[in-house]
Amino acid sequence: MADERQSERPAVTEPIGRRRALGLLGSGALGLLGGCFGAKDLFERSDPGEQLSVAIKSPPADADTRALRIARFLATNLTAVGINATVVPTRRETLMRDVLVNQQFDVYVAPFPECDDPDFLRPLFHSRYTDTAGWYNPFGFEDGDVDSLLELQRRQDGGQRRRTLGTIQEKLARAQPLSVLAFVDELRALSSTVGVGYGADGIHSKLGYLTLSSATLDTVPDPTAGQTNGTAETRTAAPSETRSPADGIRMTLTDNRALKNLNPLSAAARDDGVVTSLLYDSLGQRIDGRVRPWLADSWTWSDESPVEVSLDLSIREGATWHDGTDVDATDVAFTYRFLSDTSMGAFDSPVPAPRFSGRASLLDAVETLDSNTVRLTFDSVSRPVARQALTVPILPAHVWESKTGKALVGSIDTEETLTEAVVWANRNPVGSGPLRFRRLQPQERLVLEPFADHFLTDVTAPHLKPFADGVDYDALTFRRAPSSEAAISLVQNGDAEGTGLGVAPSSIPTIGRDSSLDLSVTPTRTFYHVGYNTRRPPFDDPAFRRLVARLLDKAYFAEEVFEGYGKPAASPLARHDSLASQLAWDGRDPVAPFFGEDGRLDTDRAREAFRNAGYRYTAEGELVVS
Structure with a gap:
């Protein structure tokens, strides 16, 4: 295969030196x-x-x-x-x-x-x-x-x-060790028919997608416009714009990695993990700046000391995986052990998951008290920090326990550096999240659909009220766009409701001149850096x-x-x-x-x-x- 990179040299002199062998060689790995x-x-x-x-x-x-x-x-x-x-x-x-x-x-x-x-x-x-x-x-x-x-x-x-x-x-x-350069504000183009519900985390977030709605879905035409819903302005659809709820919400992605790899543990295949967060629930979810019970129905700390010792939590009654299997305490215990070592002790040295193992390392032990209750013991960790361990995706043990073996990359043994869990593309994911997998056209389109048995369809807790009754659409589709300009064109032409990932600031005039588009600006904690x-x-x-x-x-x-x-x-x-x-x-x-x-x-x-x-x-x- 031809080299995919071409060097750029600001000076005419050729680089001088020797080449050093890589430790991991191979091709065609997922x-x-x-x-x-x-x-x-x-x-x-x-x-x-x-x-x-x-x-x-x-x-x-x-x-x-x-x-x-x-x-x-x-x-x-x-x-x-x-x-x-x-x-x-x-x-x-x-x-x-x-x-x-x-x-x-x-x-x-x-x-x-x-x-x-x-x-x-x-x-x-x-x-x-x-x-x-x-x-x-x-x-x-x-x-x-x-x-x-x-x-x-x-x-x-x-x-x-x-x-x-x-x-x-x-x-x-x-x-x-790195030079922080700048924190970015994400710009997105949205159809003015889109209603934004929970806007605290921005549109491209788990909670943002769960509260999106579109006025073009099965609406009665109304010549008036300007109805406000949440933080974004929406308008009622004209007759020609009315679409079936089955069409759902369609968002563009200029990064196609999420359209070919749905492994939540892969650091190379995703930056933010938003798409996989819709498929996999965590015990706790950050809502309005606090980690609150999510897949866990409740939890209790062992005492009120500044440094907590343990946390007992119960899983929501009736929680199931997308394949119909019950979510139980065994899955929770498996997840934390698996994140810390995806080989589950099979190798001489642990192979931590490339994502989330840092949070899992806050735990000292995990114990199943009964089929629905788990005790998490922390190693001298304060409560605010310990809560971060509750935000990792819970994985179904019956799916992932077979992925502990040594990965073979392009038929070349990786010498126990990686496990199958790390390189697996997971193109038919089974989670417990509010959306489940429907269809994938690799590198082009991913379609998710509401999970009818998800707990959000029947919750009363005040912190979950904005997300109660489930989503307002029958499908959420992510489709590839090769550039910011192409993504905006898809929204302008009615082929998408918004740009999932940020667009270039140079696109702002285009958005501003089009009355059918709204501009969303979200300050983020994403920062560009130079790493050494x-x-x-x-x-x-x-x-x-x-x-x-x-x-x-x-x-x-x-x-x-x-x-x-x-x-x-x-x-x-x-x-x-x-x-x-x-x-x-x-x-x-x-x-x-x-x-x-x-x-x-x-x-x-x-x-x-x-x-x-x-x-x-x-x-x-x-x-x-x-």
């Missing part, structure tokens, strides 16, 4: 390891005395223009300071595999998926996770002080925890990483790359209430200010900083490897 490997996929390395060569990986333009523009900006500035920098546009799934599974990268540019509780910093930066697949310290970052603080914050709450998190952020800012592989010199040197960070103009990115719909930041908690005050943005980066202004690099100043840090240049101005 899900996590999709794509092809070969000699051309390996990274350039630099020999002592030769010019330093760096490869910057990012999604291609048709997948993420913003990430690619940032990668090119960085490559240009690295070249200006004497480093031979190459941009390597890489298919999204392959990029995530290279970063999150094989750790085969020098530098990459990508968005980090939205997280609610700051405890996501623990698996992201703790040294114990350096060899774990997924968003578990892909940087290879190791710092004993940071490890201790990450462990400490999970035992704390309130102001005490915020202070510890502040110290963690300051240490990370100095160490720069600290296993590789010179990125093992925090001083070098700080210098590279100063080649990035975050304010320029916010205005020019994100077109005003991005907020520059210096901390991964910039949109949390635990942001360290010293890292608040005040017109410039408080730790790694850009060597220049308005996107223009002060090359002389930047080169002098590299020299002062001990890096050597040749007479030709090339920065060389010592």
Whole structure:
């Protein structure tokens, strides 16, 4: 198979170096390891005395223009300071595999998926996770002080925890295992016939999709418009627009990974996991900022101490899987053990799930008290942090227990690195969520339908009132759109009710000129970042990483790359209430200010900083490897 990536070089000099073998080779794997490997996929390395060569990986333009523009900006500035920098546009799934599974990268540019509780910093930066697949310290970052603080914050709450998190952020800012660039606001185009119910999480969210409605579904035509429902304005359909409820709600996706892989554990196949969250319920669901009972009917903490010991919870009576099998305590216990080790003890070392194992690691033990009751025991974890463990998808044991074997990728043994559970595409998923699988046309279309036996069809709890009685449509269809422009055209032409994923800010005039479209703007906790592989010199040197960070103009990115719909930041908690005050943005980066202004690099100043840090240049101005 031909190499899927083509390098971009801002300078004419060719990269110099040797190529290092990947640990996981193969082709044709489903899900996590999709794509092809070969000699051309390996990274350039630099020999002592030769010019330093760096490869910057990012999604291609048709997948993420913003990430690619940032990668090119960085490559240009690295070249200006004497480093031979190459941009390597890489298919999204392959990029995530290279970063999150094989750790085969020098530098990459990508968005980090939205997280609610700051405890996501623990698996992201703790040294114990350096060899774990997924968003578990892909940087290879190791710092004993940071490890201790990450462990400490999970035992704390309130102001005490915020202070510890502040110290963690300051240490990370100095160490720069990654450079946070900007938090994004997601823009979406919606048909003005769409009614938005629960808008707190945005439209593209589990609760958002459960409360969408369309005035064109089986309505009586009315010439008046402007009826308000929730946070969005809807209008009544004209006669020609009236559709059958069976048509349902149709949303576009510009990322087709969710249209070929429905494995909720795959980090490479999805960023946000919204689609699979509709299929798989968790014990608790974050509603209005709090984790509330969802698949669990209720729970009781063992005592009122600041650090809880255990939690007893009961599963909703009558809960069933989509195949009719009862959901019971055995499934819950299986899920937590499985997330911690998808081999279930069959391998010499555990194989944690690439997603959710960080939350599962908060538990010390899981015990089934009866067929409907489970006791979760936590290892010195405060109640706010412990609740995060309740938000993992509960899996049917009778489906997943057969996926514990060693994965074979493209007929090449992966040497116990991965299990079948990790690479399985799961194209006929069985969950317990409010929607169930109906049909999949791989890479083109996914159709979900309401699960008639779901508990939301008959609930009385006040926190579930916005979602009671189930959804207002007979189907939810996600269809592929190759670009923002194509996605908007589908909505304009009546072939979709909205864009599921965000569209480019350049599309705003198109949306504004069309009275049949509404613009939705959702601030998110998704942040773009540059990640460094600290296993590789010179990125093992925090001083070098700080210098590279100063080649990035975050304010320029916010205005020019994100077109005003991005907020520059210096901390991964910039949109949390635990942001360290010293890292608040005040017109410039408080730790790694850009060597220049308005996107223009002060090359002389930047080169002098590299020299002062001990890096050597040749007479030709090339920065060389010592």
